[in-house]
């Protein structure tokens with residue numbers, strides 16, 4: 001009975017899940033975790049070799065996954081990939097916008113080129129991919145969108161102005177999607193990872209001052225691992241969260257809560 005109840009609540013059987021950034025540190029682990037909960041994974045990225053390896057690993061473990069080249073910064077590439085995905089899979093039940101980049105530079109150093117690159121991938125990409133996929137979701141009168149935001153949507157690190165602006169906008173767009181598309185049976189939510197170890201952030205965690213700074217600001221005093229994002233993503237992708245829309249969930253080891261406490265009086 002426990003197994004049936006869990007499957008009913010959190011099972012992703014019969015759900016076709018389009019995930020961008022699927023060859024990345026978080027994307028790969030989400031792809032495996034969602035496939036492990038029964039989802040049929042439609043994996044997208046520009047890193048084609050890595051993408052094929054992720055799809056093959058999932059298939060070898062008994063899951064279902066296929067890889068599609070998609071450059072989210074180009075609307076033509078988005079349209080082409082979505083067309084192919086719909087032709088192959090028939091529909092998309094869940095869209096997870098996970099592709100993202102960062103370049104850490106002071107506000108005064110950012111060039112127009114860097115600004116455009118970060119915005120094109122983190123913001124414009126998720127906007128137009130969501131638009132393209134939502135057209136199909138509206139036709140099928142159901143859908144579910146999960147956007148990967150960030151701690152920097154709310155709290156800000158130095159040298160992350162454009163990244164932070166893009167991720168704040170991701171949460172605003174999540175609310176727009178929730179408001180405009182609920183009438184078509186579509187819901188949208190965001191997850192906001194705090195500070196995780198992935199290829200995107202090794203440069204930060206290997207930096208002595210920056211990693212010490214972060215540990216002070218995380219109550220658990222350690223970075224998160226991508227595996228620690230799987231449970232909440234399965235919850236959002238599944239019917240267990242059927243009345244939830246327009247929300248952002250922080251997964252940050254107690255970072256926004258206040259971080260590691262100052263010395264305080266205690267008897268224990």
Ligand SMILES: NC(=O)c1ccc[n+]([C@@H]2O[C@H](COP(=O)([O-])OP(=O)(O)OC[C@H]3O[C@@H](n4cnc5c(N)ncnc54)[C@H](O)[C@@H]3O)[C@@H](O)[C@H]2O)c1
Pocket residue numbers: 020021022023024025026027044045046047070071072073097098099100101121148149150151192193194195196197198199200201
């Ligand atoms: N790692 C963290 O601590 C952290 C914290 C908060 C939010 N995030 C967010 O999580 C998401 C995944 O980050 P990650 O840590 O796995 O980074 P990552 O660099 O390991 O992976 C990013 C993936 O996006 C892909 N990508 C880049 N440009 C693309 C494009 N134009 N089209 C399609 N795919 C493209 C890359 O090829 C890569 O596979 C990002 O949106 C990031 O902003 C990460």
